Amino acid sequence: MTPRRRGGEQGFAMTNTEDGMHPERVRVLVVDDEPAICRALTTALDRAGYSAIAAQSGDSALARLAAEHVDVLLIDLRIPDTRGDVVFELAAASHPHLRQQTVFMTGDLSERAQKLIASCKCPMLRKPFELKEMIAVVGSRAPRQSRDARGQSA
Numbered sequence: 001m002t003p004r005r006r007g008g009e010q011g012f013a014m015t016n017t018e019d020g021m022h023p024e025r026v027r028v029l030v031v032d033d034e035p036a037i038c039r040a041l042t043t044a045l046d047r048a049g050y051s052a053i054a055a056q057s058g059d060s061a062l063a064r065l066a067a068e069h070v071d072v073l074l075i076d077l078r079i080p081d082t083r084g085d086v087v088f089e090l091a092a093a094s095h096p097h098l099r100q101q102t103v104f105m106t107g108d109l110s111e112r113a114q115k116l117i118a119s120c121k122c123p124m125l126r127k128p129f130e131l132k133e134m135i136a137v138v139g140s141r142a143p144r145q146s147r148d149a150r151g152q153s154a
Contacts, residue, residue, distance in 0.1 A: 011049025011142070025051040026142045027068075031061040031075040031087060032105065041074065044131040045138065058082025065091050072141050073098050074134070077106040077113050085116045092120075101141045105129070 011026055028050045030041045038054035045052035053070075055061035058079045064070070073091055077084035084104065092099040099120060106113055107127040117124045123137050 011045075011139075025049065026071045027051045027053070028072045028074055028138060028142075029061060029064055029070040030054045031056075031058070031073070031079065031084065033057060033076065033079050037076075040131070041134065044135060045074075048135045048139075050138070050142075058084070058087040061087050062090055065095060070095070070098070071101060071143050072138055073102040074138060075102060075104060077104055077116075078108050085112065088116070088120070097143075101143065103134075103137050103141055105134075 026049075028045050030038055030045070030052055032038050032041070032054070033056055035056060038056055042052035042054050050072075053064065053068075055064050058081050061073075061075070062082070073088070075084045075087060079087070084106075088098075088102055088104075092102070100122070102120070102122045104113075104117060104122060104124040105127055106124065109126070113124075123140065125134055125137060
């Protein structure tokens with residue numbers, strides 16, 4: 001499947017360069033402790049034109065966020081080492097754009113999860129969900145303009 005390459009379309013943001021606007025793949029960090037889920041989600045996102053990377057623990061997600069730029073965070077709330085809500089708060093503290101560009105996944109609709117989702121106004125996918133639905137929700141959180149235009153380093 002060949003990704004579409006017009007700005008504002010699924011998986012791409014436009015980057016302003018000296019010779020004009022060029023598409024840049026939107027980077028999505030998938031955080032889930034189940035390897036099969038990480039593989040399925042990153043494969044679906046890659047096929048949709050995103051640049052997807054995975055972390056199978058909260059600690060590894062925080063390490064990835066410290067080392068590289070991520071446009072969208074797709075995170076499971078139930079992670080054994082560092083809970084998803086803790087990873088979200090730490091990620092948003094150092095990368096403020098993630099406060100609006102995060103999608104939560106969970107089968108757990110505890111009161112704590114509901115409060116977090118309501119407070120940050122980020123969408124939540126209830127497991128199990130359709131990959132098509134996940135792609136659409138990630139697309140709704142993806143940046144529509146380049147990181148340079150938002151004043152962030154590339």
